[in-house]
Amino acid sequence: MLSCRFGGSSGFRLELEDNEDLVVVRSVRRGARHDISPLSSPSRSAQDRLTPLFGFPEAGVGVYASPVGDAPNIAVVLNEDPEIEFAGRGLRDQFGAPVVYTENVFVKFRDDLPESQCAAVLAEAGLTIKRTVGTATNAYFAGAPAGTGREVFALAERLLDRDDVDLCHPELVREVSRRAMAPQQWHLGPAVIDGQDVVAHANVVAAWAETRGEGVVVCVIDDGMDVTHPEFASAGKVVAPFSASRPRGADPRPGDGDNHGTACAGVACADGVDHASGVAPGARLMPVRLVSGLGSQDEADAFKWAVDHGADVISCSWGPSDGNWWDPTDPVHNQVVPLQDNTRLAIEYAIERGRGGKGCVITWAAGNGAESVDNDGYAACDQVIAVAACNDQGRQSRYSDHGKAIWCSFPSSNGSPSRTPGIWTTDRRGREGYNIGDDSAGDAAGDYTNSFGGTSSACPGVAGVVALILAANPELRWDEVKDVLRESADRIDDNPGEYDEDGHSTRYGYGRVNAAAAVRVARDKRALSVFVAQN
Structure with a gap:
């Protein structure tokens, strides 16, 4: 039994055990997919007995499931191969998750x-x-x-x-879960889709009469962003781009199959010059690429970069793996994933140092497992805003997580039944993204997708609303922004027992965000503070 502690000597103890149904392989070649190395014939035969689970290509690492009891034998064969730096049995924590x-x-x-x-x-x-x-x-x-x-x-x-x-x-x-579910921007304002009125929106269009987020920097930490997209092409739109994962540097563009970040960035702050507007189209975008494993030091470094380079809002649509939302017996629902000290300190750094001491506002996707967000040390952190998803009928999206940590909700996809396929947003250009050039899936050029969703979409939606709030009142501290969201949210699905005496629901938090109302509350708080200062 191996173990380590998070939070100091008396903190949470994570226990890890050898598992003979897991093999971890590290290849000599970094930056290549872990499952396509040029192995010898015996090694290839051994690897054929393995089922890929997930990997970290930037480190040349792959995690595989093996027939029970066969992991040691397969590891011996793979370790003979000059293309393999290491192969050995994997570890699972006390909740069964591979680590x-x-x-x-x-x-x-x-x-x-x-x-x-x-x-x-x-x-x-x-x-x-x-x-x-x-x-x-x-x-x-x-x-x-x-x-x-x-x-x-x-x-x-x-x-x-x-x-x-x-x-x-x-x-x-650990494996990172990108919290997505697979020109109707109904989440921004009233829309008519296939002849039906859709009014379960976040009242964003009305907020634009006051502000479009000018002067605010939204950092999206994700698997890379297509910064060549025309929706991110306005003067000064992209600031301080960075890749926290290998290859580290100033290029945040996505790798093969990494489509998630471009869609998230579009929901938050796409310019709206062509086919998609973000919630805060006037805000600037700081794209930070992160494809390293959950808990890596690269993860913490991404937050420090954002803070040190002027981010006001940080959006994170990722976290631990979710259980299958449609299967209540899935044991993954009960896994507890702690927030490791390196990342926790990075979040505290953002709160204490960001925005000149007023604190960066951090939004986090609650998760898509229809399970308790309180088991997720990331989204349940007190210093972030855990965002749930609600659907085009003003109810909880079927997959959305629930729990005490949920702060608010934002419109997103639902699955069947639904009037909409999801959220219309930016996609990697051409045939590289979710839409490979099918106008039934977005546009014919493949630059937009019409079916982005999950709490992955809800999270940058709230990040965009936060940008509108900060543009209206830049003096607000991070916790005051949370209060503005709480005070201005709409209580949806308001049935007896849904909201407690403090106005909180475990499914919706304090309700669906109302951008126009939030901007008004922020503006009024600014007027009040000026009045108090003058008198």
């Missing part, structure tokens, strides 16, 4: 410790500093020697037991 460890460690020392002493402790432990982590004082991302393997868990535990260490855990990564 991949690296030979890297996140460490945070006490704030009062000199840097030289921090470096000395790491060196004594055999760790090499890869980079300092600027989201907290005396925080480091360090690497253990190659071949350390599972001893990295014991190494991290020994460090955490020291009096001068606050936090320490190995870098653990």
Whole structure:
């Protein structure tokens, strides 16, 4: 049994066990798909007995299911191949979810410790500093020697037991769930679709009489964005583009099959010059590409980049894997995924340092498992806004998660029955995205999709509303923005018992966001603060 702790020595303990139905393979070639390496004939035969589950191409890592009990034998064969750097049995946590460890460690020392002493402790432990982590004082991302393997868990535990260490855990990564469900922008205002009135919108069009989000920067952290799209082409639209995953740098464009981020960015802030408008078309877009595993240090680095380069709003439409929403017996529904310390500190950094100390506003997709969001350490974090999805009839989308952490909801897809296929938004241009050039799926050129959805779409929708709020009142703190959303939301599906005495529903939060009402509340708060200051 292996374990590590998040939140310090008395924090949440994650336990991991060997599993003989999992094989983790790391190929020599980085940046290539893990399942198409040029393997030898014996290795290919061994790999044919495996079923791909997920992978991290930027690290050359793949996670596979094997016939029960066969994992050790398959690993032996694969380790003989010169194209394979490592193959071994996989780990599952106490909830059954596959988890991949690296030979890297996140460490945070006490704030009062000199840097030289921090470096000395790491060196004594055999760790090499890869980079300092600027989201907290005396925080480091360090690497253990190659071949350390599972001893990295014991190494991290020994460090955490020291009096001068606050936090320490190995870098653990999981499969990332992009929370999407597969020119009618009915979510923005009243629409007629196939002769039917659709009025279950977020009242965005009415808000545009006051503001379209000018002066606000929305950062979308996702699997890459097609920044060549005409809806992101206005002067100064794209700011500080970045890829937090390999290859790291200034190019946030998506890789093969990575269509999710372009659609999310369009929902938030597409210009509306052609066929799709975002909720905040006047806002600027900071595209940050992240395709590393859930919990990676790259994930934390993405937040720091956003904060340091002027993001006001950060939209995250991803998280732990969801259970099948249509199957209440799916054991994934009961998995608890903690927020790891490296990412938690990065979120705190965004709250404490963002927007000159007023805090970045972070929206998070609640999830598409029709399960409890409270098991998801990301969306349930107190410092983010967990967004649920509601449908074109003003009710909960069938897949949308529920729970105490839900703050608000936003119109999105539903599945059958539905009057609409989903949300019309930007797609990767041409034949690269969800729509490969079929006007029944969007437009004939393939630049737009008509069926984006899930809480993936709801989350950037609320990020766009936040941009409108901040444009109306840039002095609001991050928590005051949450209050504006709460005060202005519409209570939908308002049946007896749906909302508690505080006005909260476990399905809708405080209700469906009302952009026009939110802008009015924000503007009134600004007028009041000016009046108080003058008197």
